[in-house]
Amino acid sequence: FFEPAWQLYLRYGFADCAPFGSYRPDPHSRFMTRAL
Numbered sequence: 001f002f003e004p005a006w007q008l009y010l011r012y013g014f015a016d017c018a019p020f021g022s023y024r025p026d027p028h029s030r031f032m033t034r035a036l
Contacts, residue, residue, distance in 0.1 A: 006030060
């Protein structure tokens, strides 16, 4: 369901990362980051 959105983020330089802040791992969430 979310695969097209994830591919868009990856195409524009985002990469998977660990949860941040107060977020916890969740099977329905994907954490991504991008260096600026």
